[in-house]
Amino acid sequence: MKPKTIRIGTRDSELALWQAHTVERQLNALGYETEIVAVKSTGDLILDVPLYELGITGIFTKTLDVAMIKGEVDIAVHSMKDVPTALPKGIVQAAVLERANVDDILVYKGNPDFYTEAATIATGSLRRQAQWLNRYPHHSVTDIRGNVNTRLKKLDESEWNGAIFAAAGLERINKLPNNHITLDWMIPAPAQGAMVVVAMEHDAFCREAVAKLNHTPTEIATHIERQFLRRLEGGCTAPIGALASSIDGAIRFEGVLLSIDGQEKLHIEKVIPPDADYTNVGNDCADEILQNGGVELMDKIRSQLKK
Numbered sequence: 001m002k003p004k005t006i007r008i009g010t011r012d013s014e015l016a017l018w019q020a021h022t023v024e025r026q027l028n029a030l031g032y033e034t035e036i037v038a039v040k041s042t043g044d045l046i047l048d049v050p051l052y053e054l055g056i057t058g059i060f061t062k063t064l065d066v067a068m069i070k071g072e073v074d075i076a077v078h079s080m081k082d083v084p085t086a087l088p089k090g091i092v093q094a095a096v097l098e099r100a101n102v103d104d105i106l107v108y109k110g111n112p113d114f115y116t117e118a119a120t121i122a123t124g125s126l127r128r129q130a131q132w133l134n135r136y137p138h139h140s141v142t143d144i145r146g147n148v149n150t151r152l153k154k155l156d157e158s159e160w161n162g163a164i165f166a167a168a169g170l171e172r173i174n175k176l177p178n179n180h181i182t183l184d185w186m187i188p189a190p191a192q193g194a195m196v197v198v199a200m201e202h203d204a205f206c207r208e209a210v211a212k213l214n215h216t217p218t219e220i221a222t223h224i225e226r227q228f229l230r231r232l233e234g235g236c237t238a239p240i241g242a243l244a245s246s247i248d249g250a251i252r253f254e255g256v257l258l259s260i261d262g263q264e265k266l267h268i269e270k271v272i273p274p275d276a277d278y279t280n281v282g283n284d285c286a287d288e289i290l291q292n293g294g295v296e297l298m299d300k301i302r303s304q305l306k307k
């Protein structure tokens with residue numbers, strides 16, 4: 001009997017294809033036959049509206065979810081931070097790959113010493129906007145959309161001083177420019193820098209194959225970060241950052257919720273000792289933030305985004 005070829009679903013951007021080929025190579029090394037199926041996602045087609053105004057989460061993943069449910073692909077590869085915290089019924093997380101660089105970076109134009117002056121920084125992310133304005137209240141932030149290549153080109157053709165990117169995205173496609181600064185003070189998006197492979201719950205063959213690619217420390221870190229996000233936002237989008245990193249067997253978690261204008265900031269930091277139970281840390285940290293002004297702040301954010 002001919003062995004089953006695993007059809008790998010992916011978006012068709014350069015970054016998405018790089019990620020899908022990485023998964024393909026790892027499956028091939030384990031002896032599995034594969035085929036890449038690239039699709040255009042709604043999120044890539046609507047480029048003139050800010051992401052948060054589209055009002056639905058999962059805009060980058062929905063097309064592939066549908067393709068997988070229809071049986072057109074067997075698995076799908078995503079940047080994990082683009083995946084809604086609740087997966088559609090019947091779809092499961094089959095593996096989280098080892099995380100790359102988690103940092104956000106600023107690609108700047110001209111003189112990078114503009115921090116004390118007026119400046120315009122481009123980002124389509126509420127989280128980046130809020131954290132930038134919190135640190136540089138005298139700057140303005142402008143929206144930018146499109147895949148990584150499109151955004152680099154838009155920055156190049158603009159009058160903006162800089163634009164914010166995930167380092168992982170630029171490094172993967174070898175497009176990290178020299179004129180960049182690592183924003184080590186900015187808390188990344190939950191699961192930034194991690195790739196996830198999803199499969200159909202009933203597909204034992206693919207789940208078993210893909211499970212071999214799982215990297216447990218990354219799975220644990222992203223579990224905590226996404227649990228924090230899910231409990232805090234309750235289905236709506238908000239400026240939320242979260243990072244769990246391991247230090248000598250312990251896990252250090254840092255989470256943040258900001259107002260859209262960056263003026264209010266609720267921050268939490270916790271160290272989970274080695275071998276302690278981490279399964280509810282994300283929920284506990286979110287609850288602590290909610291009890292310390294987070295409920296009111298989330299209400300305010302929701303009413304502002306509805307307008």
Ligand SMILES: NCc1[nH]cc(CCC(=O)O)c1CC(=O)O
Nearest residue numbers: 079082165166168169192193194
């Ligand atoms: N929202 C788009 C997106 N989704 C994943 C990445 C990069 C890779 C990653 O963060 O895992 C990017 C680009 C960016 O944020 O600049």
